[in-house]
Amino acid sequence: MQSTRITIPHELFATAESSTFSGTLEMERLELGPDEYRFDQPLAWQVDVTNTGDGLLVAGRITGTGTTSCGRCLDDVDVAIDGDVEEYFLLQPPEDDAEKDDDDPDEFEILPDDHVIDMEPILQAAVVLDLPTVPLCSESCKGLCPDCGANLNAESCECAAAREQANREFDQLKNPFSVLQELDLSEHDEEG
Numbered sequence: 001m002q003s004t005r006i007t008i009p010h011e012l013f014a015t016a017e018s019s020t021f022s023g024t025l026e027m028e029r030l031e032l033g034p035d036e037y038r039f040d041q042p043l044a045w046q047v048d049v050t051n052t053g054d055g056l057l058v059a060g061r062i063t064g065t066g067t068t069s070c071g072r073c074l075d076d077v078d079v080a081i082d083g084d085v086e087e088y089f090l091l092q093p094p095e096d097d098a099e100k101d102d103d104d105p106d107e108f109e110i111l112p113d114d115h116v117i118d119m120e121p122i123l124q125a126a127v128v129l130d131l132p133t134v135p136l137c138s139e140s141c142k143g144l145c146p147d148c149g150a151n152l153n154a155e156s157c158e159c160a161a162a163r164e165q166a167n168r169e170f171d172q173l174k175n176p177f178s179v180l181q182e183l184d185l186s187e188h189d190e191e192g
C-alpha cells in the first residue's frame, strides 16, 4: 500500500522539534531519456522533518531497485537506488513578497493549510536524480556488435577482424607504396 503523505503533527510547530517519517513509493514505470525503468518492489523512504523556526526542513533518503536495459548490450540490469530527499516548506507565505510569488511560484514551497505534505513528487525527483546517465550491466560491458548484433559479452563474431582487414586494404589504396614496403624481395634475388 502506497504511503507518501505526511501529516505534520501539532508538536512539530515548535522551533527545533524534529520527527521521523517513513513509507513506501510505488512506481510502475519511469522514462528517462532513452531509458525505461520498471520497479518490481515499492521503494522505501524515510525522512526527518525539522522545524527551523520559519519553516520545515524535510531531509532523508529513498532506496530500492529499478530495472532497465544496459546502455550497451540491452540486457536487463538492476540499478540500486539511494537518493537524497530534501525539501523546505515555509510555515507562512512571506508577507511583502506577494509580487515575487506571482513571478516565480516555484521559488519556495509553503506548508499547505491542512498541514499535509504529499511526498510523491519530491520522492520521484530524488529517484530521477540518483539514476545513472548511462546504465551499464558492468563497467566492462563489451556491448553489441554494430554489424551483426551479436552480444560480445557472450559470443564473438568475425566482424571486427573483417573490419580490420577492410581498413588495411583501404590504407593500402590510399598509400600504394605501402604494398611495396611489405614485399619480400629476397626470393626474387635468388631466382635471378
Ligand SMILES: [Zn+2]
Pocket (backbone or CB within 6 Å): 070, 071, 072, 073, 074, 075, 136, 137, 138, 141, 142, 143
Ligand atoms: Zn551490458
Ligand SMILES: [Zn+2]
Pocket (backbone or CB within 6 Å): 145, 146, 147, 148, 149, 150, 157, 158, 159, 160
Ligand atoms: Zn559481428
